[in-house]
Amino acid sequence: MPSELIDKLRLELRRGSLTIAVLAQLRSEHYGYTLRKALAELGLEIDEGTLYPLLRRLESQGLLTSEWREEDKREKRFYRLSAEGRTILKQLLDEWRALNGALDNIV
Amino acid sequence: MSTLVEHYLLQLRTLLPAKQRDDIAAELRESITSTVEERERELGRALNDDEVNEVLRGFGHPLIVAGRYLPMQQLIGPDVFPLYWYVMQAVLIVITIIAGLLMGVALLTAPNGSQAAIQVAVSFGWIALQVAAVVTLGFASLDYCKARFSFLERFDARHLSAGVLGVRGSPLSAIPRSDTVFEIATTAILLFWWVEWLVFPSTWLGVQLRLSPAIEQFFYPVLALCIVELVRLGVDLVRPYRTVPRVALRLVLNLAWLAVFVLAYRTGGLVEIAEVIRSSDPERALRIAQTSMSVTLFVLAGICAILAATDVVRLVRR
Numbered sequence: 001m002p003s004e005l006i007d008k009l010r011l012e013l014r015r016g017s018l019t020i021a022v023l024a025q026l027r028s029e030h031y032g033y034t035l036r037k038a039l040a041e042l043g044l045e046i047d048e049g050t051l052y053p054l055l056r057r058l059e060s061q062g063l064l065t066s067e068w069r070e071e072d073k074r075e076k077r078f079y080r081l082s083a084e085g086r087t088i089l090k091q092l093l094d095e096w097r098a099l100n101g102a103l104d105n106i107v
Numbered sequence: 108m109s110t111l112v113e114h115y116l117l118q119l120r121t122l123l124p125a126k127q128r129d130d131i132a133a134e135l136r137e138s139i140t141s142t143v144e145e146r147e148r149e150l151g152r153a154l155n156d157d158e159v160n161e162v163l164r165g166f167g168h169p170l171i172v173a174g175r176y177l178p179m180q181q182l183i184g185p186d187v188f189p190l191y192w193y194v195m196q197a198v199l200i201v202i203t204i205i206a207g208l209l210m211g212v213a214l215l216t217a218p219n220g221s222q223a224a225i226q227v228a229v230s231f232g233w234i235a236l237q238v239a240a241v242v243t244l245g246f247a248s249l250d251y252c253k254a255r256f257s258f259l260e261r262f263d264a265r266h267l268s269a270g271v272l273g274v275r276g277s278p279l280s281a282i283p284r285s286d287t288v289f290e291i292a293t294t295a296i297l298l299f300w301w302v303e304w305l306v307f308p309s310t311w312l313g314v315q316l317r318l319s320p321a322i323e324q325f326f327y328p329v330l331a332l333c334i335v336e337l338v339r340l341g342v343d344l345v346r347p348y349r350t351v352p353r354v355a356l357r358l359v360l361n362l363a364w365l366a367v368f369v370l371a372y373r374t375g376g377l378v379e380i381a382e383v384i385r386s387s388d389p390e391r392a393l394r395i396a397q398t399s400m401s402v403t404l405f406v407l408a409g410i411c412a413i414l415a416a417t418d419v420v421r422l423v424r425r
Contacts, residue, residue, distance in 0.1 A: 049167030053175035
């Protein structure tokens with residue numbers, strides 16, 4: 001039970017952070033596979049079954065743009081932060097820093 | 108491309124939203140291919156089925172992955188769910204208790220008791236399913252409206268108390284939610300029985316009974332009363348405090364029920380014999396059934412009169 005509980009709490013904690021991380025990483029263009037690798041190298045593991053639906057959702061919300069393009073003789077879908085996404089990311093980062101600061105004070 | 112990957116993508120495609128199916132499948136195919144190629148570079152050889160299977164397990168079961176692409180992620184959200192679950196459990200418990208009592212009556216009184224009890228159980232099973240569906244749809248609608256119109260977020264505490272009925276000298280008290288849920292369950296069961304969606308045991312001391320034609324004149328009034336009661340109780344559930352309009356409505360409804368019960372009582376012949384199964388004295392069975400129903404109506408009329416009197420006092424002393 002304690003391990004199930006910590007898994008559940010960890011999931012809740014990660015959920016919002018993943019969106020910020022994905023938006024921030026897409027300030028430069030990536031396709032799904034390289035985005036996942038880049039996040040993993042920076043210490044944030046995210047499984048494919050979560051990442052790809054998240055990318056679609058963020059795109060449908062207007063925060064990302066995407067296009068199919070050929071690279072290494074294969075068609076790949078490249079994602080990039082949109083102008084609206086840039087504005088939202090800035091607000092989210094301000095919120096996250098404020099929250100982080102408050103948490104630092106509390107704990 | 109491995110056959111395992113093709114099968115995985117095939118199953119995934121069938122579950123994806125039609126408009127995005129090709130696009131999503133192509134993107135996932137590319138990602139799976141990149142992952143497999145990377146593993147092959149690390150190992151210096153082609154992956155076997157077990158290793159490809161491990162890669163696909165990392166992506167997740169097709170059902171779960173496809174589900175994450177669907178626009179609707181939940182029927183009832185976390186804000187509304189606790190109340191939904193409370194109401195669902197309470198309503199089903201009440202139905203189970205009533206079904207248990209009626210099964211007991213069926214076992215003790217019907218000539219073929221076990222068969223009658225099974226009939227009641229099956230009938231109540233269907234009713235429980237229907238009630239569960241109605242409750243779920245109701246709360247799904249509430250959740251949709253909440254998300255669409257944000258009416259629960261835009262509340263004003265001053266409006267919450269507008270029109271709340273207080274009685275001088277008494278502290279304000281909420282309507283107990285358990286009372287409301289019990290009333291909803293009993294009214295729903297009465298309604299389902301009245302429109303013949305629910306079959307109660309109709310065999311009594313060896314005779315098959317049915318309601319007399321004189322009762323038919325009450326069909327639409329009782330139907331209307333049940334529906335209005337359910338609407339009133341639904342409001343009570345969401346806003347569990349008394350207001351002047353709602354107390355006045357309950358007063359009117361109780362007076363209407365009182366009138367129906369008194370008129371039904373005065374018809375005398377509430378039930379009649381449909382068929383004699385195995386009774387040496389069917390008239391005696393009919394008399395017992397008539398008396399039981401008359402007593403029930405008398406008690407119900409008394410309860411309505413007391414509730415109506417209580418509401419009059421509330422309105423006068425506010």
